[in-house]
Amino acid sequence: MYNFKFHKVDNIQDAVAILSTSEDPKILSGGHTLIPTLKQRLSQPTDVIDISNIDDLKSIKNNGNKITIDALCTHSQVAKSIDVTTEIVGLASMASQIGDPQVRHRGTIGGSIANADPAADYPAAVLALDAQINTSSNSYNSDDFFVDMFETAINSDEIITSIDFKIPKKSIYKKFRNPASGYAMAGVFVAIFDNGIRVAITGASIKAFRLHDLEKKLENNFSVDVLKEFNVDTTNYNSDIHASAKYRGNLVKVLLEEAVAELV
Amino acid sequence: MAKIDIKINGKGYSETIDDNILLVDFLREKIGLTGTHVGCDTSQCGACVVHVDGDSVKSCTTLAMQVNGKDITTIEGLSEGDNLHPIQKAFQNNHALQCGFCTPGLVMSAVDLLQKNKNPSEDEIREWFEGHICRCTGYKNIIKAVQEAIA
Structure with missing residues (x-):
């Protein structure tokens, strides 16, 4: 790994100050994506800013119609939170399927969302639960947040501080794991709200996305029959060493059928 | 530095x-x-x-x-002098290691599992070890060792 200057901060202002004045800085929280990237020399930051000591970014709050999860909450913390397990079952289940237990002790929700890996799990939850992403200086709607592969709408001097997830009536996450990495070859998140249904897919394309046409069909008739007649458009799906676009399209369809069957 | x-x-x-x-x-x-x-x-x-x-x-x-x-x-x-930790002892009793390379990590994870879940099921033990690889494929005895440590 290349050398870099390590900074440890205990408040967000100091982190932003270093972020704004360093040549090529990177934010470090759990490090379970950044450190492998540094080892492979895919990233060569001049400065690494460890924000894991910022204690006021580590809690989960239930605000009645939404759950606010601070950016430094680990996957393990989200999976076990009473608020999340009771109010957003799909989100708790999703967090419990990331990596393995030891990885979940370190990896954080803020890091996962900021990294916007096309095969990460959280982006599907962000879209399906109509989350709001709050940063050190701004906030973003879920539909505007994921821009491209590994690219989000946030600026280079912003740090994600928390995510507000709307509480649905019901939710579920289904994933087909890559057997080696545990990443989603395809993952589907379905959430039922009083005013509609949201369906988000991750792992299949360059970024997580919603299936607007399927959402409308399920709003009219929430049943597995709708899925049977639904054709997955794989035009923008990824083909790589793990799976072809067609295979991913089939995974999406099967996972959606399973998800809807369990929610009916 | x-x-x-x-x-x-x-x-x-x-x-x-x-x-x-x-x-x-x-x-x-x-x-x-x-x-x-x-x-x-x-x-x-x-x-x-x-x-x-x-x-x-x-x-x-x-x-x-x-x-x-x-x-x-x-x-x-983990051990106190020559007194092995109960998980280490259980690994020894059950021959839960062959080459031993993966063992320190498995023992540390097993200790953490039992401090978080006093009575894990076999499925829960297997799930907890998902992020471990034993190249000797000695998983069966590793699970047995943890089960003995629970008992």
């Missing part, structure tokens, strides 16, 4: 280290605790698992400076 103050197996250390040294390399090369192993170096195999403030984590994917000020337990910190 950076200054680290850290507690390892109950003993305080104050060292000057490179900003980019991994926790596992710090433990092995700077402190001389070579019980923690480097296997895959990609957080897949679990040979490097240690406890940070009581949680099992992969020390090959953690910078030493990230855990500055924290309390670390390694495999060397």
Whole structure:
């Protein structure tokens, strides 16, 4: 790994100050994506800013119609939170399927969302639960947040501080794991709200996305029959060493059928 | 270079280290605790698992400076002199190791499992070890050892 200057901060202002004045800085929280990237020399930051000591970014709050999860909450913390397990079952289940237990002790929700890996799990939850992403200086709607592969709408001097997830009536996450990495070859998140249904897919394309046409069909008739007649458009799906676009399209369809069957 | 103050197996250390040294390399090369192993170096195999403030984590994917000020337990910190920790004893009783390379990580994870879940089912034990690889494929006896330690 290349050398870099390590900074440890205990408040967000100091982190932003270093972020704004360093040549090529990177934010470090759990490090379970950044450190492998540094080892492979895919990233060569001049400065690494460890924000894991910022204690006021580590809690989960239930605000009645939404759950606010601070950016430094680990996957393990989200999976076990009473608020999340009771109010957003799909989100708790999703967090419990990331990596393995030891990885979940370190990896954080803020890091996962900021990294916007096309095969990460959280982006599907962000879209399906109509989350709001709050940063050190701004906030973003879920539909505007994921821009491209590994690219989000946030600026280079912003740090994600928390995510507000709307509480649905019901939710579920289904994933087909890559057997080696545990990443989603395809993952589907379905959430039922009083005013509609949201369906988000991750792992299949360059970024997580919603299936607007399927959402409308399920709003009219929430049943597995709708899925049977639904054709997955794989035009923008990824083909790589793990799976072809067609295979991913089939995974999406099967996972959606399973998800809807369990929610009916 | 950076200054680290850290507690390892109950003993305080104050060292000057490179900003980019991994926790596992710090433990092995700077402190001389070579019980923690480097296997895959990609957080897949679990040979490097240690406890940070009581949680099992992969020390090959953690910078030493990230855990500055924290309390670390390694495999060397489990036994009291010649008295093995009950998990170590159970591994020995059940022949839960062949070459032994993956063993320190598995033992550390097993200790963490039993401190979080006093009576895990076989499925829960297997799930907890998902991030561990035993190249001798000795999983069966590893599960048996944990089950004996519960009993």
